[in-house]
Amino acid sequence: xxxxPKNYPDSMKNLSPSxxxxxxxxxxxxxxxxxxxxxxxxxxxxxxxEQK
Numbered sequence: 508x509x510x511x512p513k514n515y516p517d518s519m520k521n522l523s524p525s526x527x528x529x530x531x532x533x534x535x536x537x538x539x540x541x542x543x544x545x546x547x548x549x550x551x552x553x554x555x556x557e558q559k
Contacts, residue, residue: 509535516548522555530555 510516510531512524519527534551538544 509538518548519552522552526555526559529558 512528512531515527515531516534519530522530530551532551533554534547537547537550542550
C-alpha cells in the first residue's frame with residue numbers, strides 16, 4: 508500500500524511536511540523493493556531526517 512501526503516503512518520505525523528514527504532518517498536521505494544513495512548517506515552523516517 509503506497510503512502511501519500513494525505514495517507515501516511517502515524518509515526519510520521521510529527522515530522523515537518525518536507526521531511527514527511529521525503530520519508531514517504533523513501534518508504535514507498537523500500538516497499539516496492541519488497542522490504543517489510545515496519546522496517547521500511549523506520550528506515551524512511553531515519554533517512555529523511557538525515558537528509559535535512
